[in-house]
Amino acid sequence: MPNRPRISAFAIAWLAAVTAQSQELADLSLEELGDLEVTSVSGRAEPLSSAAASIYVITRDDIRRAGVTSLPEALRLAPNLLVARADAVQYAISARGFNSLIANKLLVLIDGRTVYTPLFSGVYWDMQDVVLEDVERIEVISGPGATLWGANAVNGVINITTRSAADTQGSLAVVGAGNREAGGTFRFGGRVGTGHFRAYAKATDLDNTERANGVDVPDAWTRAQLGMRADWPLAAGSLTLQGDAYAGQSAQRGAPPPTGFGRVEIAGANVLGRWTRNFDGGSDLQVQAYLDYTDREDFGLFSPEAAIFDIDVRHSIPLGKHELLWGGGYRDANDDVKNGLFFGFAPPQRDLHWANLFAQTAWNLTERLALTVGLKLEDNDYTGTESLPNVRIAWTASPTQFVWSGLSRAVRAPARLDRDVLLPPPTGFIIRGGPDFVSEVAEVIEVGYRADFERGLGISATAFHYDWDKLRSGQPPPAFIQNMIEGSVYGFEAWATWRTSDRWSVSAGLMSLEHDLGLKPGSTDPTGPSALGNDPEHQWMLRSTHAFGLHQQLDVMVRRVDELPQPSVPAYTAVDVNYSWHFKNDFALSIAAQNVFDGSHPESGAAPNRSEFPRGAYLKLRWSPF
Numbered sequence: 001m002p003n004r005p006r007i008s009a010f011a012i013a014w015l016a017a018v019t020a021q022s023q024e025l026a027d028l029s030l031e032e033l034g035d036l037e038v039t040s041v042s043g044r045a046e047p048l049s050s051a052a053a054s055i056y057v058i059t060r061d062d063i064r065r066a067g068v069t070s071l072p073e074a075l076r077l078a079p080n081l082l083v084a085r086a087d088a089v090q091y092a093i094s095a096r097g098f099n100s101l102i103a104n105k106l107l108v109l110i111d112g113r114t115v116y117t118p119l120f121s122g123v124y125w126d127m128q129d130v131v132l133e134d135v136e137r138i139e140v141i142s143g144p145g146a147t148l149w150g151a152n153a154v155n156g157v158i159n160i161t162t163r164s165a166a167d168t169q170g171s172l173a174v175v176g177a178g179n180r181e182a183g184g185t186f187r188f189g190g191r192v193g194t195g196h197f198r199a200y201a202k203a204t205d206l207d208n209t210e211r212a213n214g215v216d217v218p219d220a221w222t223r224a225q226l227g228m229r230a231d232w233p234l235a236a237g238s239l240t241l242q243g244d245a246y247a248g249q250s251a252q253r254g255a256p257p258p259t260g261f262g263r264v265e266i267a268g269a270n271v272l273g274r275w276t277r278n279f280d281g282g283s284d285l286q287v288q289a290y291l292d293y294t295d296r297e298d299f300g301l302f303s304p305e306a307a308i309f310d311i312d313v314r315h316s317i318p319l320g321k322h323e324l325l326w327g328g329g330y331r332d333a334n335d336d337v338k339n340g341l342f343f344g345f346a347p348p349q350r351d352l353h354w355a356n357l358f359a360q361t362a363w364n365l366t367e368r369l370a371l372t373v374g375l376k377l378e379d380n381d382y383t384g385t386e387s388l389p390n391v392r393i394a395w396t397a398s399p400t401q402f403v404w405s406g407l408s409r410a411v412r413a414p415a416r417l418d419r420d421v422l423l424p425p426p427t428g429f430i431i432r433g434g435p436d437f438v439s440e441v442a443e444v445i446e447v448g449y450r451a452d453f454e455r456g457l458g459i460s461a462t463a464f465h466y467d468w469d470k471l472r473s474g475q476p477p478p479a480f481i482q483n484m485i486e487g488s489v490y491g492f493e494a495w496a497t498w499r500t501s502d503r504w505s506v507s508a509g510l511m512s513l514e515h516d517l518g519l520k521p522g523s524t525d526p527t528g529p530s531a532l533g534n535d536p537e538h539q540w541m542l543r544s545t546h547a548f549g550l551h552q553q554l555d556v557m558v559r560r561v562d563e564l565p566q567p568s569v570p571a572y573t574a575v576d577v578n579y580s581w582h583f584k585n586d587f588a589l590s591i592a593a594q595n596v597f598d599g600s601h602p603e604s605g606a607a608p609n610r611s612e613f614p615r616g617a618y619l620k621l622r623w624s625p626f
Helices: 030-034 060-066 071-075 528-532
Strands: 054-059 082-085 091-094 106-110 135-142 156-162 170-178 181-192 195-206 221-234 237-250 264-278 284-298 302-319 322-339 349-364 369-380 384-398 401-412 421-423 440-453 457-473 482-499 504-519 538-548 552-561 572-581 587-594 616-623
Touching: 054 060, 054 457, 060 071, 060 135, 060 552, 060 572, 071 082, 071 091, 071 135, 457 504, 457 528, 482 528, 504 528
Parallel strands: 106 156
Antiparallel strands: 054 135, 082 091, 135 156, 170 181, 170 616, 181 195, 195 221, 221 237, 237 264, 264 284, 284 302, 302 322, 322 349, 349 369, 369 384, 384 401, 401 440, 440 457, 457 482, 482 504, 504 538, 538 552, 552 572, 572 587, 587 616
């Protein structure tokens, strides 16, 4: 398919102007940015500057300034994440190693709704979308969060939070087009009784990618989504209702079945309710429940249909010098999988259940020393009850310096891919799920430092060590999936921001990662640890943000990713530039360019059939009359 700028037929040529309110985060001082509140670390709102974890916050202003067009591309802004694009819509995203298209040790939430699939404990990124203009912040924790969030929050947690309906009133429209994609969004917000609501519709159209030889990869994609959110203030709390529905399909990947792969088709819907209540004495209660339905048709792999119900209750109680957070939850996932050409599941249907109880308490031992201790007990159908403890200590060395350390146990519980998979169906004579597969276990120690110095300089640095046991392994065919890999993963991650003036800031990030993994005695796995993921030893980024007066801004980001070992992927350096111009109160225009100095490069997969990603350009117009 030739590259050409396009205006999508389904897009509406409107967009939100960036008013003075949209400039708020850009004008914050470094100290004010450090006091941004986060909730993913302790389960309660706390300043970022005193959160005892390796956490990076992507703000809505970061997303706007970067000019990104999708959620995975927005996640590239976090220096503590590994993000590798595989084709037009598929991404491998992880933290602290084991990155692959079926990465399974990173927990992702959108407004409190867990979006990983019970099929492989990972995320279908082509089924996750949000209106980026409505995102309030993305909290990216690298490191275990199992005590609060449960199994699979081993290497990190991504918590995507959208803005309240009260903050998104009036009309918003977006249209964008480039040489590889086009899209549009319309959103309207208003009042409903004593509360507020918003409703939106958006659509995206992506072109085929290409191989190194210039041949098209048939992975073009169209997707449409609509949704709503409503928020009501109550006498002593709040009520939120929200939901989304979506559908999409890929290009025809070959002749129609049964002679070819056909299209990948997706559809789904979700609805979530959250009620909070504040009590006298400072305690508060939150009850959240949601339903999530997904349907995926993929003749080549497999076609799952799943319905998930989840309910979670949390109660926070102040107790003198310490605070107790406790609660519990229940999750039911009912799925029905139609076997594909290469993969299948036996039995085809499963009804899986998870239940948990947790408690976490934080003590202020002195004015500068705080201790947090927590424990979650989580029960699943495969391995029974898992124990997930966490201990963290934090020392405020000075008003501008903060030191913390954590010791945790986290697990990646079995998924259907571990226990029930057949390759190929119906016999599975190459690979079969392991009936005795148990949880992968990590014992983790972290040490971190955070500081806000004078003259606008702030830094965060963390060293970590994972002691892994019972990692997934295989055997020569006919193979049962086993737990016969062990060893350690360790590294260092750091980032810094320097606000040189009111109009210019520079930020940098670095990650270094080492693996020392091997087969346990008695294993006959012919592949070994390389099957668990493909990670660079080092990656770094630099970003410059400059404002020209009140109406023009220029962002430049340079990303360097080392080579991947197996399969081999060359190292690459990408330079992305975004220019935005707020030329009227109601209108803004932005021009984004990707891979400016690089003809094309791959980011994952084996040659010669992998996709490569060339230079790109994207023009976007925003309009908002209110």
